[in-house]
Amino acid sequence: MTKLHDQGLLKNSSYWHGEWHRSNTHFNITNPASGEVIAKVADASAADAEQAVAAAHAAFADWAARPAAERSQLLMRWQQLLLDHQDDLGLLLTLEQGKPLAEAKGEIAYGASYLQWFAEEAKRVYGDTIPAKAANQRIMVLKQPVGVVAAITPWNFPNAMIARKAAAALAAGCTFVVKPAQLTPLSALALAELAHRAGIPAGVFNVIAGTDAAAIGEVLTQDARVAKFSFTGSTNIGKQLAKQCAGTVKRVSLELGGNAPFIVFADADLDAAVDGLMASKFRNAGQTCVCTNRVLVQQSVIAAFTEKLQQAISKLKIGDGTRDNVDIGPLISEDACAKVDKLLQAALKQGAKLHCGGKRQSADSLFYLPTLLSDITAEMDITQQEIFGPVVALQSFSEEAEAIARANATEFGLAAYFYSRDIGRIWRVAEGLQYGMVGINEGLISNPAAPFGGVKQSGYGREGSKYGLADYLDTKYLCLGGLDR
């Protein structure tokens, strides 16, 4: 932490109504690379969350009434501050989350790109006029901000998942309260500090950092002043939170788990497919919702593909993310390591073949070696569950229709990827995959201009793009009559 150029970015308490709020109790933030405690953060309570909601509620009318151009300018200022402090924010993120510094700085730029996108989009919230049935009537449609938005965000993207929700909400004219993951609140608090410096008015952006996730979650999902709730995280918790929102009929967006297939057809450019898979699988050490989970390779090219892939994996450097040239940092926690290991051991018992990796770097560390498995079958747990770690699991297939059916044989539907050079196949497969996002000859598909989100039990709602803004807007129909009098 002493390496931060701007020590003012290291905040250790929650932020609402434009102020920092202390607490009598604190919780530790640990660097997953070293196990060292890097900060102590004031533990906000459910009562604090209620105050944050009250602040957001009080700020809403003024914020919503401001011209879009003014909201846009403030968002632009905020994004510029993120970019000005990219090095410090990246370091904070690596220290609390573990991802390599270059990737962490990339996440800051990614978060800032949502602020910029929605700052621009704020000025393009258009309504409609519709031809009316009667000559003396006119029909108009207004788009208005939904109100106070509450969000719960995950540890795997401590900056960008907040930035992309908050950017859309604030652009639309909503005010915002977020509870960041308890493991990674420092990036969220630094975002609040920069929102403050950018001049975002008191109560418009609020952060509640606390360990009592259930109690804080109850406030955010059940308080009637909250109009919309947005969650990124596991499917099980998402279902529970959505139920809690039903009591006050909130609008809900859920970005939940995935089980992304990555299909390599025999006609694909195999080198490009290896590059795409490496990017999709090993980003954040395999800890993203859109990470490849199942790799399906057409039988006739699986040997060649496996060899190329193993070569690429052998070049990955694993280590503390603050060191130079590291590609893979630690997993987030002991539980995360244990889960990856359990899936791997079960797969080996069920007949999978291990090509490399397959264990932690050392028994007491959270560094899991990049791993390649083949001879995977559809029945194995490693196929059916989200791995969330740096393990590639290869299975083979014969026919296109079989690949599509196996790719769709999951309750999840977030992201899918496939590689092919055949234009007819590209359309057939793209249309046949039951997923919210499909990368075709691309392993990295996230960007602010595109609608991010899933189908089936991967959730609903979209983030980024014009569709992401629409999720924060109500549609109001005005019927203007009596025009003949």
Ligand code: SIN
């Ligand atoms: C996620 O893992 O939830 C987000 C990944 C992304 O935005 O690319």
